[in-house]
Amino acid sequence: MPSFYAKPEETVRTVAIVLFDRTKLIDVTGPLQVFNDARLPSGAKAYAISLLSEAGGPVLTDTGFALETLPFSHAVSAPPDTLLVSGGQSALEAAASAALLGFLAEMAPRSRRLGSICLGAFILARGGHLDGRRATTHWEDCARFRQDFPEIDVREDSIYEEDRGVWTSAGVTAGIDMALAMVERDLGRDEALRLARSLVLYVKRTGGQRQFSAALHQQMNSRSDRFDTLLGAVRADLQADLSVPRLAGMAHMSERNFSRLFTETMGASPAQFIEELRVEAACDALERGEATVAGAPFLFGFGSAERMRRSFQRRKGISPSDYAARFGPERPKAS
Known part of the structure; x- marks a missing residue:
């Protein structure tokens, strides 16, 4: 049975996912499951994951179920390797949060990788993190995204986009595809394909594919x-x-x-x-x-x-x- 503890020479990367009131549950739990199940060659967990919110404590998701979170201050003292912003319709309101935008402004240069799931792209865009970059979001809101942020190269057909270390994904399950792509970048194709099989995904889609067949x-x-x-x-x-x-x-x-x-x-x-x-x-x-x-x-x-x-x-x-x-x-x- 593999140990969940990494060997000294192996690197366990940290992932933090930002939540806000009424965030879409699967936008959090989809990528969370991928990172949780990823393994290093020794069989140890490859990622240490935390959920963050402004004040910490339980955050109510769109399903009515709450997820326990740590306050932003937890990450300020220990910046994560990968920082992701969750989505859902409430992301459009959260994009006006001065505390959230300030936190991202402080953390973006200190994290190796910044990303968003679904409508979380509006939060990254509002903070200027997508200026001059390719990006995508849920297909229903791509027209609004393009109108609100003309300085962003919006790719409405993409499953996910990565441009100079900033990642964005389309809606809902596309966050899983993006997380798999991140795992492939970190741990190699074999581990990403193992995860895809383990999660019973039909196919590990590429970022350049369209959001629909x-x-x-x-x-x-x-x-x-x-x-x-x-x-x-x-x-x-x-x-x-x-x-x-x-x-x-x-x-x-x-x-x-x-x-x-x-x-x-x-x-x-x-x-x-x-x-x-x-x-x-x-x-x-x-x-x-x-x-x-x-x-x-x-x-x-x-x-x-x-x-x-x-x-x-x-x-x-x-x-x-x-x-x-x-x-x-x-x-x-x-x-």
Whole structure:
């Protein structure tokens, strides 16, 4: 059984998460769980974690449950290696707190890494920590974020962003993705992947990915749920013939009427939509090492390597081989 005590030569990093009244519970507990479960090579805990608030004591979260915290003064005397600001709708009010902004101003230059989860980005922005940097936040508030802080390069599709030591994440579970990325930066890819498997995450997403899958993004923007059943069948068998005649038959419509109505409803032509789904599925498989660049064209219905290459260039601006080299599993280095 591994010991929870680090060996003398191992470094235990400190993480502090800032809370405020009615903060979103999962914005705290998601990253907290990741850092808590991370392990050093000896099996010891890799991080010592504290929860902070202005006065300390119990802080009521948006769920009605309270979390026990330490006062800001606790961190002032021992600055954390990583300082994160939690989120939730109440972050918009907390961004006006002089005490909170003052604490962050004092701690930012003393911590190696500063970050926020979800709408906590508004607090970092109000304190000037994101000026001239790339950043993201919950998709529902990206437009307001961009309007309120024009000096920030807002990336509304990103799961998380890191720019010169300052991290921001999209909403809710994206805080888990960001924490995993931090663990990977600190402890290596193997430990981050072990954590992802342990937490039963479907895939360890990269920061450059969009906040929604292509199918969900289109369904959110669609005017009805008319094609939901069809989309489910399509995603389940991307190798199949997904031409307009076949899709129209599956929808029990004429080809002309299907093409017109699909494009009006989904905001993309059938061909564009199918291409996006195939590229997305191929990217996921390449990232997890479940497909090779040579095999992916046939696994996901592209038909040929050249067609897949053109699709990747259109959708990702990068070739499949370059994508796999950048985001795929690391290969053992030759000795």
